[in-house]
Amino acid sequence: MNKLTPVLKPLTLPNGAVLKNRLLMAPMTTCTGFYDGTVTSELVEYYRDRAGSIGTVIVECCFIDRLGPAFPGAIAIDSDDKIPGLKKIADAIKSKGSKAILQIYHGGRMVEPELIGGRTPVAPSAIAAPREGATTPKELTGEEVETMITKFGDAVNRAIKAGFDGVEIHGANTYLIQQFYSQNSNQRTDKWGGDRDKRALFPMEVLEITHKMAKRFADASFIIGYRFSPEELEVPGIRFDDTMYLLEKLAARGLDYVHFSVGQLLRPSIVDTQDPTPLITKFRAMRSETLAKVPVIGVGGVVNKSDAESALEHGFDLVAVGKACIAYPDWADRIINNDHLELYIDSHKREELNIPEPLWRFSLVDAMIRDTSVTGRKYKAGVYQEKVEAEALKLKINVVLDTDRITDIQLVKDDSLDVDFTTTFESLRTRMLVANSPHVDAITGATTQSEALKKAVSRAMTTSNKEHVIDEGGNPQAPQNFDVVVIGSGGAGLAAAIQAHDDGAHVVIIEKMPTIGGNTIKASVGMNAAETRFQKLKGIEDSKDLFYDETLKGGKFKNNPVLLREFVELAPEAIEWLAAKEIELNDITITGGMSIDRTHRPADRSAVGGFLISGLVKNINKREIEVLLETSVSEILFENGAVSGVQVVDEYNDTRILNAKSVIVATGGFSANRNMVVSYRPDLDGFVTTNHAGATGSGIAMLQRLGADTVDMGEIQIHPTVEQTTSYLISEAIRGGGAILVSQAGHRFYNEMETRDKVSAEIIGLPEKSAWIIFDEQVRANNKAADEYIAKGFVLSAPTPQELAVKLNMDPQVLADTLERYNLFVVAKKDEDFGRTTALRHPLNQGPFFAIRIAPGVHHTMGGVTINPDTAVLDAQKQIIPGAWAAGEVVGGIHGANRIGGNAVADIIIFGTLAGRKATAFSKA
Missing domain, CATH: 3.90.1010.20 (Sufe protein. Chain: A)
Structure with missing residues (x-):
């Protein structure tokens, strides 16, 4: 690692605050806030991932007033109830060692009425922005201007309370502060408008109240920065000498930095197009000694280390990095290591890069997706x-x-x-x-x-x-030929495609969603298998017969015994199949309904889904298997009594035929199809689902049109431990690691390691229809998923059970007594209250203590199409539909009336690989 680069030199700001290096993450719109501007958990994680080696993170602009959001999904600092969410962002950034600065703004006349409930936006003057369809704003009264300044001050106070190291006053991008300084948008005749001095009064007063709040509520190191747009194209409008005049006044009052808002670091004037001189060169030549003491941030077009070093060479003191930080969360580490980076994002990697869904769809990112x-x-x-x-x-x-x-x-x-x-x-x-x-x-x-x-x-x-x-003699509209078409890119589909390819098939994967992974990527606990090599290495004695019996019992004896026996027998081979492809699940835990540790997971004890999909995708790429994303199958073609291919429709609504003798349907279940769920189970109306949006049952419908039979469609599993605000599943591995469930009254109420259906029923039976999952530091340390939940922001914690109880609005003594009693059972290895016999791993007595409020959610649809042990799809007469194969949650019968945690991942790999093998053999016959 080369540490001689000047970008890593610390910088002391005028107020004495020290930035550890010259690199900042630029404030960029993410459109990820809730409808009222509150912070989402995925936004917290987005910033956490990008903090660390980079010196400072400037968080996207936060509107200070309910009439202030300039774009959908903007985050707010307009009321005290926004402080907790913003604090999560500040804490996440600072926990990684970076400074956290919050940009504050008001959109003024740039606000669209639909963003503020149809109301009219406000501005210095009732003059519409010079753009097509712009709304004429309402002119602020003198009293309202004073109130607006107070609101900026309130926002600064809230930023301090949220734990930010500073604020950046957003005086750029034609928003309200810039509107007050511009002759184009400010044509007032009172003290807030007129000559340059009067137009500068509003930004000066915003700076003044920022200083007052910082002096009153923050320490001396609180950072105050100012973002500016150097010029406007409008006539009349802001010119560069106007900007320098304002910056001199602001610097005289006191600033810790100024921040150019331009598209490129070395951009020349957009007004005087005959002058190629970069504005930073003009800035340095024109500034006074006072302004020269204020560090200046450059931004625009920084991708590699040479770009950042060039910025410093041209006179910037600090360098803000925008889109490169989206594409590369670890951007600073990469450029320090002299990696050469290209500014694009792999279309498969939204979740891996922790890019929130709204940002992924925003033009800023969409344009980078390759x-x-x-x-x-x-x-x-x-x-x-x-x-x-x-x-x-x-x-x-x-x-x-x-x-x-x-x-x-x-x-x-x-x-x-x-x-x-x-x-x-x-x-x-x-x-x-x-x-x-x-x-x-x-x-x-x-x-x-x-x-x-x-x-x-x-x-x-x-x-x-x-x-x-x-x-080449071809027809661009002609059908394409494959041996095997795989519909769905979850674990079953990827496993099927890899196996089919390795058996010599020409394969294509079709995925209707924009990313690979399906519902598998949300899997958390692990993969069940008995008599495996990894069990033997750990001295765990298990048997396939016991695995069979416990799965049959868990499924209430409704499982298809032939499919279940195949499942149990092939499970150890599936573990080895993954290991051979460098996807090793060698740590073992337990889930509800099992009596033996047989749930295989990654060595680092992380959630199995992301690990599995990452490994499978690497194998897909290595084999250069074609994947068609955002492409739907409109029909499975059937000719002369057999499957003949599929008709697909891509995102541009273009239709093509893909010929194939074998079609493997691995489209998952229908938990995300509320109407379909309720049609089979009216009692589940209103339940959240843990599934991804693509789990709509489309594969079942396609196969039914071919005459496929279905089984167990009314058997829909609700998972007992789902965080309700995010629909995030809390892994069974947490209870398998020793956690307990308690009611709002502070008591245990059931055997936590019973099957999911029974535990769910007990929770629904509580007065609140919800419960708390409680665990300590020992459980957290042994379950990496717990850190993910903490990072998501829905875990409450405290040093002691009593302090935790206070946060849970629970009687402290009752919770302490509950834990004490449970701990005695752990020591004795005997649960006298509820007969729990598994996962009594250790007393819950090591602080800090953690709690997550949970309730049941729709998790798995056990029903689906019928198949035989070769994964061939059967019709109502139990006859094979030639060329139609199915694997994963689209299939019914394997799990019976209730799925055991850890069996779904086993299911997709076991029957996915089997489908790939059988489909290839059929296509070659």
């Missing part, structure tokens, strides 16, 4: 001309393609092109050439133009690809 479907395309070499049309922009480009890549993108000469777009084009051109893809990030401030340009390049590539196919 479409993997482009990979492997062949092109007819040549020059392809396309038109680009966006708003007033109309131009032509030439896209130069070789047989496998983009070699150049050229602007067709046009004297009407303005310099500003030429700069945008050159930046975007470079990105697309480096990525060999049109799917790169847009240029800040020119999103519409960027998207239009990228679409034009994409059209050229599509045209070239079609011409290549034609030149």
Whole structure:
């Protein structure tokens, strides 16, 4: 690791606060807040993942007033009830060793009425923003202006209470503070408008009240920064000398840094387009000695270490990094290690990179997502001309393609092109050439133009690809041929595809969702198997017969005995199949309904789902198995009494035929299809589900159209321990590790290690219909999933049981007595109250103590299509539907009336690999 780079030098701010290095994460919109601006748990984790080696994280802009959000999903600091959520963000960042600064703002006239309940936005003057369809705002009265300044002060106070190290006053991006300083938006005649001094009064007063709050409620190291946009295109509007005038006044009052808001570090003037001088050069030449003492942050286009070092060389003191921090949560570590980075995001990796779903769909990120479907395309070499049309922009480009890549993108000469777009084009051109893809990030401030340009390049590539196919004597619309089509990319589908490929099949995976993983990625506890190598290494004596008997009992004797016997017999082989593919599950725990430790999980005791999918995807990539994301199967084709392929519809609504003699359906269950659940179980109306949005039962419906029979459709499992606000499943491994369940009254009420259906029924029977899962530091240390729950923000903790009880609104003595009694049972290895015989691992007596409120949620649909032991789908007459195979939760009969925790992961690997093997053999016959 090279630590000689200047970007790692500490910097002392004017107030004495020390930043450990020159790198900051820039404030970027995530659109991830709740409807009222409160913080979500996934937003906390997004920031936690990106803190650490980077010196400072500036959290996205937080609106200070209910009329202030400038975009959907904005987070708020408009009331005290927002403090706890913001505190989670600050704590998450600081726990990793980074400074946490919160940006505060009000959108002013940039606020859309639909974001504020149809009300009219407010601004310095009743002048609409110069954009199509902009609403004319209501002019703030003098009294309202004073109140608005007070609200900024209240926001600073809340930021201090939330534990932030500082605030950044957002005086940029044409929001309210900038609107007060701009002649274009501020045409008032009172003390808040007029000449430059008067227009500067509002930002000065916001800074003044920030200082007052910091002096009153924070220590001397509290950081106060100011973000500014150096120029406006509007006439009249802010010019660079206006900005310098304001910055001098702000610096004289006291600032710890100023922060350029521009799309590129070395951007020149957008007004004086004949002057190529970077604005930072002008800034340094024009600033006074006072302003020179205030560090300046540069931002825009920083991806690699050389970019950051170049920023310092050109006179910036600090460097803010935006989109690179989204694409690479560990960006600072990577550039310190001299990694060369490309600015794109693999379309499969949203969850791995901890990018919240709303941010993933936001244009900022969407433009960086690389479409993997482009990979492997062949092109007819040549020059392809396309038109680009966006708003007033109309131009032509030439896209130069070789047989496998983009070699150049050229602007067709046009004297009407303005310099500003030429700069945008050159930046975007470079990105697309480096990525060999049109799917790169847009240029800040020119999103519409960027998207239009990228679409034009994409059209050229599509045209070239079609011409290549034609030149090769093919038809671009012709069906494609495969041996095996796998529908669904969860564990069963991936295992099936890998096995089919290894057996010599030409395979394709079809996934309707935008990411790989299905419901498997949410699996937590582990994979059950008896008589395994790993059990023997740990001295655990087990038997397949016992595993069979306990699963049959857990399923209330409704399990298909032939499928269950196959399941039990093949489980150890499935463990070895995974190990051979470097997916080793060598730690072992226990779940409810089992009497022996046979639940296999990763060595680090993390949740099995992410570990499993990560390993399977690596194997998919190594084999170069094609995966079609955001592609739905509209029909399984059936000709001459057998399956003949599928008809698919992609995200562009284009239809294709994929021919195959074997189709494996691994689409999961239907827990996320509320109507379907309620049609079989009306009593489950209103229950949350732990499943992902794609678990809609589509595979069952497709197979039913072929005549497939179903079984046990009314057998729907509710999991007893689900955190209700997030629908997050609390792993059975926590109870298997020694945790207990207590009622709101503070008492244990049932054997925690009974089967899921029985424990769920007992919880529903409580007055509150919910309970608390209680565990101590020993359980947490042995279950990595517990750290995940803590990070999600729904775990309460305290040093002692009594203090924990207070947080739970529970009688402290009752909870202490409950734990004491349980601990005696653990020592005696005999639960005199509820007959618990397993997972009595150790007394719960090591603080801190933890609690999670839980209640049941729809978790697994045991019913599905019928199959035989070879995974062939059967019709109502129990006859094989030739070419149709199924594996995973889409299948019924294996689990009976209740699934044992840990059996689902075993199910998907056992029957997924079996389906891959049998389907390939059938396709080759």
